[in-house]
Structures are given as structure tokens and as C-alpha cells.
Amino acid sequence: MKVINDDDEDGAKHLIAALHNLSDVKKFPEYLCDCKGVEVLRETQSYYPEGEILAFIDGIFESAELPTDAMTSLQVSAACCGLTTALLLLKRGINIEEVDLQGNTALDIALKSKNGEIAQLLIASGAEFDQSTFEHESSIETMHKKEMLRYIKKGKNIRIRSIDTMHKVLYKSQPKLCKDVCTLVTSCVPGIDLLLVLQ
Numbered sequence: 510m511k512v513i514n515d516d517d518e519d520g521a522k523h524l525i526a527a528l529h530n531l532s533d534v535k536k537f538p539e540y541l542c543d544c545k546g547v548e549v550l551r552e553t554q555s556y557y558p559e560g561e562i563l564a565f566i567d568g569i570f571e572s573a574e575l576p577t578d579a580m581t582s583l584q585v586s587a588a589c590c591g592l593t594t595a596l597l598l599l600k601r602g603i604n605i606e607e608v609d610l611q612g613n614t615a616l617d618i619a620l621k622s623k624n625g626e627i628a629q630l631l632i633a634s635g636a637e638f639d640q641s642t643f644e645h646e647s648s649i650e651t652m653h654k655k656e657m658l659r660y661i662k663k664g665k666n667i668r669i670r671s672i673d674t675m676h677k678v679l680y681k682s683q684p685k686l687c688k689d690v691c692t693l694v695t696s697c698v699p700g701i702d703l704l705l706v707l708q
Contacts, residue, residue: 518562521553525565532572539594541573542582545603551580576618578610587619587627595627605636621646623653625660632664633671 528550531537541547554566570577576588583603586594595615599605606614613621616636619628620643632638638661643654679687 518557521557522562522565525550525553525562525569529565529568529572532569537573538575538585538589539591541575542586542590542594543597545582545598545601547575547579547582547585576609578613579618580609581607581615583607583615584609584613584618587615587624587631588622590627592626592630595630599630599634605631605634620657620661621649623657625657628657629660629664629667632661633667635668638665 528541528546534540541550550566550569554563557563567577569575570579574589575585579585579588581603583595583598583605584607586598605616608614609618614636616628616631616638619625619631643649643657643661646654649657
């Protein structure tokens with residue numbers, strides 16, 4: 510999907526209207542997220558902050574039951590898509606820590622939406638998780654928190670195993686690679702040797 514800018518307002522209106530007509534299809538959120546469509550809609554919205562196009566975009570979010578504060582496809586997938594969609598977005602390098610209009614990350618949204626598998630995937634992929642903030646979150650029921658804690662624990666364990674595996678690969682099986690990387694850093698980064706001495 511390509512950003513619709515103000516060069517062709519009439520064309521933009523027709524395209525957004527067509528998307529609006531499709532937004533009640535069951536798999537629409539997955540299709541929209543798969544092509545990073547949420548980002549495109551939000552950027553289009555910035556070109557047309559009022560009028561029919563804005564109304565159509567708001568209607569898309571309402572009709573497809575997408576979180577109205579979401580700014581990224583990953584945030585939408587955390588709320589209302591399957592694990593496959595979130596995984597594809599992560600593989601494409603989407604920013605895992607970007608926040609929505611309320612300051613929530615995709616992980617926050619997944620936890621609040623009781624989407625444990627996606628929460629687990631996000632934590633395993635490196636999403637930052639603050640245990641105390643989660644425990645004090647008033648919008649999440651106690652029973653729901655207990656259920657989500659299982660997914661959080663699994664995600665943390667996967668992340669730890671991944672890091673350990675990478676360390677083993679680098680340090681044990683590839684000592685020359687580690688030496689080469691260290692040499693490259695000390696040779697190319699000015700003042701790195703001084704930092705190491707001062708440490």
C-alpha cells in the first residue's frame with residue numbers, strides 16, 4: 510500500500526471509500542495489517558485532517574473494530590489479529606516499541622486485549638516489559654493478569670534462551686568472529702580504547 514497524498518484528493522477519496530466498503534469483511538484487519546495499511550491510513554489522515562476522507566478513515570476503524578488509538582499495524586494485530594500477522598510484521602522490521610495515541614505499545618495492547626500468544630511473541634522478540642506497571646494496571650482484571658503472566662513468563666524464557674544461544678554461537682563456536690568484530694570496533698570507533706581504559 511502506498512501513502513495517499515494531496516496530489517489527487519478525488520482519487521484518494523474513492524480509494525478510501527472502497528476500503529471503507531471492505532472493512533466489514535471478517536479478515537479485513539489481517540489484510541490491512543499485512544500490507545502495513547494502518548500506517549498508510551494514518552499518514553493519509555495527516556494529509557486530509559478534515560472532510561470526507563477523514564470520515565471514511567474513522568469509519569474503517571469503527572467498522573473493522575480496530576483500536577481507534579492504534580498508529581501501527583503491529584498495534585492493531587496485537588488487538589485483533591492472529592499470531593501469524595504479528596509474526597510477519599516483526600519479520601519485516603516494524604518498530605516494536607512504537608506507541609499509540611494513549612502511549613500504549615503493541616505489548617500493552619496485547620495484554621489488555623487478552624491476546625496472550627501475541628504478548629508472548631512480542632516479549633520473546635525483545636519488547637520491553639515492566640512487571641510493576643502491569644501489576645498496577647487497573648484496567649486489567651486480576652484473573653486476566655494471572656492468565657497473561659503465564660504467557661509473559663514463556664516469552665521471557667524464550668528470549669533468555671535465544672540470547673544464550675546467540676552467545677554460545679558467537680563466543681564458543683566462532684571465537685575468530687568475535688575477535689574480528691572487537692578488532693573492527695577498536696579500529697574504527699575513535700576513542701573506544703580510552704573508554705575501555707577509563708572503565
